[in-house]
Amino acid sequence: MKMQTVLVRFILFLGAFSLGNNITKAQGGDQILDGIGETDMVARYLFDGDIRDWSRNNLHAKFHGKEIEFVKDDRFGKVLSLPGDNAHFITLPVETLIDLESLSISGWVYLRSDQRGQHFFDFGQDANKHFFVAPVGTHTHDGFQASVTANKSDKKGIVSASIPTNKWTHLAVVIDIPSKSMSTYVDGKPTGETKDISSELADVFSTQSIEKNQLYIGKSWQSDAPYLNALLHDFRIYRVPLSRNQVAGIYNNSWGVAVDVSVNVKEAKDDLPQFTLTHAQLYNAYLIDVADIEVETELGHLPRLPAYVKGVYRDEMAGPKVRVLWPSPIDNSAVLSAGRYSITGRVPGTDLKPKAIVIIKGDGQTTTPNSTLTTFSLDQISLETDTHDDETKFMENRDKFITTLAKTDPNSFLYMFRNAFGQEQPEGAKPLGVWDSQDTKLRGHATGHYLTAIAQAYASTGYDNELQDSFAEKMTYMVNILYDLAQLSGKPKTPGSAYVSDPTAVPHGPDKSDYDSDLSEKGIRTDYWNWGEGFISAYPPDQFIMLEKGATYGGQLNQVWAPYYTLHKILAGLIDIYEVSGNQKALDVAVGMSDWVYARLAQLPSDTLIKVWNTYIAGEFGGMNETMAHLYRITGESNYLKAAQLFDNIDMFFGDADRTHGLAKNVDTFRGLHANQHIPQIVGSIEMYHVSNLPEYYKVADNFWYKAVHDYMYSIGGVAGARTPANAECFISQPATLYENGFSAGGQNETCATYNMLKLTSNLFLFDQRAELMDYYERGLYNHILASVAEDSPANTYHVPLRPGSSKQFSNPNMTGFTCCNGTAIESSTKLQNSIYFKSKDDQALYVNLYVPSTLNWTERQVTVEQATSFPKEDHTRLTIKGSGKFDLNVRVPGWATKGFFVMINGKEQKLVSTPGSYLKISREWKDGDIIELKMPFQFHLDPVMDQQNLASLFYGPILLAAQESEARKEWRKVILDANDISKSIKGNPKKLHFTIGDAVFKPFYDTYGRHSVYLDVTLK
Ligand SMILES: [Zn+2]
Structure with missing residues (x-):
């Protein structure tokens, strides 16, 4: 380890120059489109030469009529022209309006006729169930009209002055389901509102048979109504009720001036009920005093201040520990010299001001723990029925995923890889939809998740040979095809023909003047012989190269999505297959592509890397650092360790290019950032510590975890969902302000983010056996991961919204079209058993973390542990030891077990002292048939x-x-x-x-x- 440490330190030093990025600055690169997070956007049609959806959902429109016409316009450049005769209109795909919580539509229109009855759009099932906007009135009413009709007797509309002709006008209409209201806007200003609209969008749009819905632009459901005669520009659909600010922002930003993101950084719109901030609530209303505390910290490191402090309540009330909100500095200037200082906290709703005395120790010595534990492999733990012989939620969810996964056709997951390499598709092969469709720049991401899922399913289905064999077959087939494709890269197509083997010399596509992200059937380049040796992806190398040159995230051909994010999934999947089955080709493909990555990134200056990894979404690289470090652990090849370090997020980990603070010194550098872009980087940091022993990587991960769980977490365990910045995928703009800045209308709790939090948590536990880690794990597992799956299928959630009266939306029941969270879900639910038990590396100790009916085969010790329980429908569990020997049995005493924790061994009560939120160690010489019963009353x-x-x-x-x-x-x-x-x-x-x-x-x-x-x-x- 010594040599590696020296090497890594040297690399760290090299990276430590120039570019002082301010940590409070938002990520660069079109972070938020007009101040609205893009998961809130369903579709956006610029109509500037085509009718493609500019958002990442690829809901491209369809033109109906003789010939589509775009005309030059002084204001917006090229715009769409609808002539107003009977044959010209546009339809949107029926999927556009499913699973919406609320609905907002905005767009620019230049009317060329004042004829009544023209419809800007008309969405619905028929003339009695529809939602439309008529800019100059209908046959019944004059004026600009918006109307939503659930049936003949449930019709609500707004009428205001007709919009003018021969002039660009910005129209917006907002349906806010929780408020039961609809509002209209003209040129960013409100023009009308109606209340008591239908309580669900499902009353207007069919959710059962979505093909019944027709989404017209420029045409009406009314058969005798005239067609729209107008120019159109920038038509947008959002799944959230846009606020007045946001509508005004969209309008103002389109005046050709630099994009104004101020709508995003200003005060959050007060769209949540307000409470008096000086009114002490809940237990705080009974609080008399809060104790001052004293903490020690190392020189340069901000102290870790406890989130909860002991309180004194009146009338001898036994209240809980008190949540104290401490200031959260953006650098470490307070702790740069030894001594002591004090910090004043506050208790919400009270004027209590607890103090923390901080003692700064001057030796600057850092101690970080070694990893003493390890996980069991998936085939060593099996899920069992509960004590009533009922299937547990764990088994139900596992089986929903395993049965559907078993039915999948690997050719669907290989489709876009073959397409990228210009290969024929096997007969009957169908492409995936959603984020893996032809022109989606994230295509291949589901394939990566799929590789991991089938590897885990293979390892987990020892209980069913047939099933297990089918996953083995899928793994072999997938790897063989990917291997064959990867072999083509950077080698001559035919003997003697030209080729480029050097990854750093990849030219742009033939017949193109530059690199681009065109993946359309017509536009995609398939000259794999020019791509450099080892290259594998479901798209050509252009996105990787464009990112290096500063490309941002977006739908244009000069923009990218997140090339390294997708690649991380693929490489991790290949390595997972190698690890469960020993498939050498899988490792070879991963190695080949990792060499390609290292060759390209190693030539970039560190300021370029800092800029790239800070680019919103485009620079999202999943856990590339984790995977590169993992590959180093497998192969011992130092280039992969160096490659891993090239993915260091310097600003977040170390504060700035001079590495003066950052998470490594307990400074919160992730406020306001995209949550799931960054959590996997932290998972990578703990893996970097694992392979390098450099303490700063451990500090980054451990400090991040503590802050994320205490200052950003919703009660189900999720950590994303900001109202400020207005992006459901982001961390709130300031720590510990969840109500002030969280509960985004677009949703909260991106499910991927919690998956990655759980991964980080169990990885940290291998180093430090703090029970609070597994308390969090249990919370997120039961209340988010288990809760993220539909009742009768493996359809699953993206965001899990927690505003009043919210509902979960599930998608991808047949595994035919994956978002990020659908991809993550096939990983989550094929390894639900993986953290129930851990063991010490020397096999001298067993950790029982979770109380789930299961069997552990501790093969290294010839010991089997059977856990029988109906937990959480019971508050007790029984462990039966089969086999014998001396080892420490460490059982988790959950933090919530405040009514006691009782242990019986072979029927005899044990006098053991335990405290909630700890592990209880029971050391003895275990005999075959020993029974340990644990009881932890719920409250x-x-x-x-x-x-x-x-x-x-x-x-x-x-x-x-x-x-x-x-x-x-x-x-x-x-x-x-x-x-x-x-x-x-x-x-x-x-x-x-x-x-x-x-x-x-x-x-x-x-x-x-x-x-x-x-x-x-x-x-x-
Ligand atoms: Zn996701």
């Missing part, structure tokens, strides 16, 4: 939002209970609970985990499929 407890204490989630033990709602809500559900014992206010059946508070019904969030309230407005009395 109800509240988990409040850190800066708005009355808003809290209700837990029973580890299980989040969600109020079942019948419709969307604008207000948080109010409940009153007994101040001394909240359980007195709750009735129900713990065995079913069904409860009531008043007339509200509560179920586990993982069993909730309709509308829900996960956060409640709680009053204690």
